[in-house]
Amino acid sequence: MMEQPRDLVRVIESQATSDGAGVKLRRSLGSSAFARLDPFLMLDEFFSDDPDDYLAGFPDHPHRGFETVTYMLDGRMQHRDHMGNTGDLGPGSVQWMTAGRGVIHSEMPQQSEGRMRGFQLWINLPAAEKMRPAEYRDIPAEAVPELTFDGGLARVIAGRLRIGESICDGAVNKRPGAMATDPLFVDLRLEAGRSVEIPIGPGYNGLLYVYEGETQVAGRTVPRRTAAVLGDGDGVKLTAGEAGTRVLLLAGKPLNEPVVQYGPFVMNTRAEIEQAVADYRSGRLAEPA
Numbered sequence: 001m002m003e004q005p006r007d008l009v010r011v012i013e014s015q016a017t018s019d020g021a022g023v024k025l026r027r028s029l030g031s032s033a034f035a036r037l038d039p040f041l042m043l044d045e046f047f048s049d050d051p052d053d054y055l056a057g058f059p060d061h062p063h064r065g066f067e068t069v070t071y072m073l074d075g076r077m078q079h080r081d082h083m084g085n086t087g088d089l090g091p092g093s094v095q096w097m098t099a100g101r102g103v104i105h106s107e108m109p110q111q112s113e114g115r116m117r118g119f120q121l122w123i124n125l126p127a128a129e130k131m132r133p134a135e136y137r138d139i140p141a142e143a144v145p146e147l148t149f150d151g152g153l154a155r156v157i158a159g160r161l162r163i164g165e166s167i168c169d170g171a172v173n174k175r176p177g178a179m180a181t182d183p184l185f186v187d188l189r190l191e192a193g194r195s196v197e198i199p200i201g202p203g204y205n206g207l208l209y210v211y212e213g214e215t216q217v218a219g220r221t222v223p224r225r226t227a228a229v230l231g232d233g234d235g236v237k238l239t240a241g242e243a244g245t246r247v248l249l250l251a252g253k254p255l256n257e258p259v260v261q262y263g264p265f266v267m268n269t270r271a272e273i274e275q276a277v278a279d280y281r282s283g284r285l286a287e288p289a
């Protein structure tokens with residue numbers, strides 16, 4: 001039982017935008033410098049049945065200073081990076097990339113019709129790890145642990161999920177060196193009118209993103225395509241609306257460090273951003289493969 005259920009303190013509606021070579025998406029976290037929740041920098045949802053919205057893909061581009069997590073629901077994308085990694089992202093799979101010092105990669109659709117749907121989350125790295133070597137992990141759908149509970153299903157991408165007496169460890173758990181933020185990343189499905197209580201340790205920042213139906217939290221209704229930032233407490237109670245709901249639940253330890261972002265570079269100071277831009281221009285952003 002929760003002693004201190006978390007309240008809903010802020011709603012961030014997603015904004016229509018485009019990124020890459022023109023992929024249409026909805027951005028909630030990261031839609032402005034004020035719409036972040038330490039350590040989470042950005043959350044994009046892409047969802048379209050129209051190839052014109054996604055065919056252009058994300059050709060070669062850099063990242064430095066944080067982690068990107070891509071979670072696919074429908075469709076196929078292919079990842080390629082300067083380290084020589086190739087990853088095929090299919091429904092239910094996860095790509096966890098620690099950009100660290102630098103990655104140059106592309107993410108291109110592997111289909112010319114049908115539905116493309118998924119998410120990209122950016123998680124910040126602490127100052128001490130922003131220049132660590134890049135790392136890339138592909139997690140196939142069948143390697144994402146699932147927890148079935150009365151009234152729903154949870155897919156645990158990262159962190160440790162507890163529901164009642166059940167514990168489920170995520171596909172990405174404590175990796176050496178890279179999990180200062182100890183992220184919890186869960187994809188939750190709840191049947192109509194059903195509720196679930198999920199502990200989130202005090203001091204961790206938490207939010208949810210509703211991508212199907214409506215979800216009730218602390219007496220308020222969060223509509224589809226909306227992020228809801230939680231107050232502090234020891235857990236959250238979610239209740240599905242009358243059509244059921246699907247929700248991403250995210251929590252992590254805040255870094256409490258300055259964030260200076262310039263597009264795909266997220267550092268602590270302006271000088272470090274200038275260095276990243278200079279390194280990229282001179283071909284020294286990423287370590288050689």
Ligand code: CO
Nearest residue numbers: 061063068105
């Ligand atoms: Co990228």
